[in-house]
């Protein structure tokens with residue numbers, strides 16, 4: 039728990055969801071069955087109507103076969119317990135025996151058909167739910183993703199993506215179980231109505247127990263959701279082929295393993311608690327159900343001895359009770375499972391609804407005109423859950439076709455400002471406009487369509503090098519020539535073409551054809567991606583951190599050349615102030631405020647000037663080393679010591 043300062047249990051978050059979901063009674067859940075059935079039926083129908091029809095028909099037929107089997111067994115018993123010579127009794131029982139055999143064979147064949155159809159239908163359903171859920175996640179506003187309550191609810195939805203498949207499978211079992219149970223109930227009711235009541239008495243405790251266990255498991259899942267997510271992300275870096283070297287050298291691997299053991303123990307304690315509680319519930323359930331069963335057999339005994347029930351009928355009743363309790367258990371456990379899954383599915387549906395509420399708008403005014411001018415007026419921004427503003431009252435203009443530099447110390451708000459300029463975040467106060475269109479009112483797709491991003495940390499996608507560049511403009515068809523030209527411009531083309539599998543090399547080592555690219559090479563892939571995207575506003579955040587000095591100079595020259603067309607704007611965020619000297623405008627941020635702006639010469643003329651101080655500090659570093667004499671070899675430690683004594 040060291041890594042997360044304690045257990046990641048969320049009682050408060052749980053309380054929010056417990057009311058609507060956990061107070062569901064078994065009957066409320068059973069009442070929901072038809073609507074659940076309709077919902078999953080709709081999804082299955084949309085994906086593969088033929089498969090759904092075959093599946094339902096096969097299950098119904100299978101249920102009918104079980105009913106035939108019971109009726110046939112009853113007939114066989116009636117004939118066997120009747121008076122007369124055994125060969126005659128056997129001959130008379132033969133048609134019923136054959137019917138029973140045919141029913142069993144039919145059940146087996148239908149079972150094979152069901153397995154096949156399920157294999158065809160279920161993956162389609164799962165895929166469709168996954169696409170709906172993850173598709174929604176890609177459209178959610180960044181600020182919503184960073185709000186921990188919203189994010190938790192959104193993340194919960196992922197456990198429901200295969201719930202429809204499981205619910206469909208359960209509902210199919212429930213329907214066939216209900217048919218078989220119906221047959222057994224009819225047989226019992228015909229023999230004696232009291233036997234039906236006994237059957238319900240046997241079933242009721244089982245239902246109750248199953249609901250209690252399921253609700254407890256669901257509550258636990260909600261309360262420990264963050265713990266589960268944290269354990270997953272904790273282990274993920276260990277399995278990567280290019281796992282961070284700190285895992286080994288700093289002993290971080292040991293720390294992570296101990297942490298996961300620690301977290302695993304907490305999770306195991308929770309599982310053990312659930313298992314103990316389940317065992318306690320099971321004892322109570324089994325005791326109640328067992329008592330009811332004894333009563334049922336007692337009733338049968340009484341009917342045999344006092345009520346004059348024939349032995350064959352009693353035999354059938356025993357069989358029917360045994361079968362019916364089996365079917366009941368099947369129905370209860372499947373209905374229970376279905377209800378549990380429906381809770382996860384409800385989570386997924388809620389996530390999708392919540393995601394839609396926080397979706398990036400794809401309607402509104404479009405950004406028109408060639409090139410863009412971005413104007414920020416009195417912009418203030420605070421991250422969700424943060425205690426202070428990351429930006430305060432920032433007003434500035436990013437003109438069309440110019441190089442604009444954003445500078446300032448770490449944490450001064452440069453990346454945040456770039457995010458607002460790119461339309462990734464909306465200001466808490468003030469406005470950001472593109473060619474006069476307020477981003478808040480704009481169709482954000484049309485804003486994004488004007489921007490190419492080269493972020494501080496280039497995304498290293500586990501796919502081919504070619505796809506890693508094409509993903510920069512994924513909405514358009516792949517253009518190999520353009521990819522090669524972009525790579526050429528970022529000076530990475532030769533490196534890629536010399537890889538054993540060239541453009542088809544996969545950019546992570548864990549895969550077949552995998553290669554390991556260096557930090558600088560990744561940065562160049564990132565540049566190629568942004569070049570390939572070819573948009574009006576190129577936002578570049580610390581583009582040279584991983585580049586060697588020559589590459590760094592080339593990169594800044596190359597960035598400047600993007601504006602040669604008089605349309606493309608380059609917004610450059612960098613700590614290397616030598617590179618900002620020839621920017622057209624420099625904006626200086628300090629503690630979230632814009633404190634200076636102008637050309638390099640204007641800013642150097644300010645007295646006192648923040649930019650000037652930063653610039654001179656950097657320049658002095660180089661000067662200091664230039665002026666210092668080249669150090670000779672260090673004297674041996676003894677000599678220093680003796681020299682010191684003299």
Ligand SMILES: Nc1ncnc2c1ncn2[C@@H]1O[C@H](COP(=O)(O)OP(=O)(O)OP(=O)(O)O)[C@@H](O)[C@H]1O
Nearest residue numbers: 184421424428446447448449450451452453454455
């Ligand atoms: N996603 C976030 N959620 C909450 N606070 C954030 C988030 N990102 C940044 N911040 C905070 O906002 C402030 C500005 O951060 P930002 O990343 O914009 O600074 P920066 O100038 O780009 O820094 P650097 O030079 O180190 O990259 C910092 O105090 C940071 O802690």
